[in-house]
Amino acid sequence: MPELPEVETVVRDLRPLLVGHHLTAVKQASRQALRTRWRPAWNAEIAGQRVGSVERRGKWILIGLEAEKTLVVHLGMTGQLTVTPSTQPVATHTHLIFPLDEGEQHLRFRDIRRFGSVSLYPSRQELEDYFVASGLGPEPFDLPAKYWRDCLRATKRCLKAVLLDQGVVAGVGNIYADESLFQARLHPARLACDLDNAEADRLRRAVAVVLRRAIERRGSSIRDYVGGSGLQGEYQNEFRVYGRTGDPCPRCDAAIVCQRLAGRSSHFCPTCQKIPTTKHTKHTKKIKTNLKTTR
């Protein structure tokens, strides 16, 4: 899916197009259910509401309405949230249409694979309760060093799994996990609890550096992702390991490897990102032998 940089790009694009404008209605453009079913009762709640804010939390998009009502959108794998002229033909797999103001513009939610969701929370508190209940972790920028070290020390999971865990840090997905690990020169199968403080700090900074750069480039467009104004991202042109199996490592020229790890394809340089011998080597070896090389 769109990961944090893509979601941030959508939010930045949508903010000037939505804040101060009114959602006048809701049209369900398809009968197919999203991950969370749109409740007809929300139609009346939305109608006539003025948009006060557009924000991001992890991979969630929060559209603030009046009286603390919040429209909450998750793009899943293939979700697109865009403002388009109402004269533009409605694309296939468009599920929800929110006409704006006098109806000359539409806010549209399109999602091919339907892993995404759109729902309405009646108050900030209920939304916050949901995030707490689902264990959503802190934002990756300015992560407290001690918090991060403690999280890593407390788990025997591999680094790849920890980075993908939205409860540890919110917003990182498969692409940016691989790119961050390369940036930090750490092997994705390293056990989190094996990292020393210097390595933990390196990874924490690498995540922030990679995500910031990706935001500057408006995220990565692999197939379905577009920003809030329909524009594609550019960061895919700067991938150093993701999707580059067999290509030379930009640091040392060794061939980039792709292995299945934590259920996801994981790309890394076998030379720059080595697993050092440690007290947990036995366990790590077990993980490594379980890996199945793909492609």
Added chain:
DNA sequence: ACAGGATCCTGGGGGC
């Protein structure tokens, strides 16, 4: 507690 697999979906690409 954690790994790993299956699941929810559609579409694109490769192999034959």
Added chain:
DNA sequence: TGCCCCCAGGATCCTG
């Protein structure tokens, strides 16, 4: 051209 299989940026549930 067509068919079949595998793969994909996420999250969640289940099993061992």
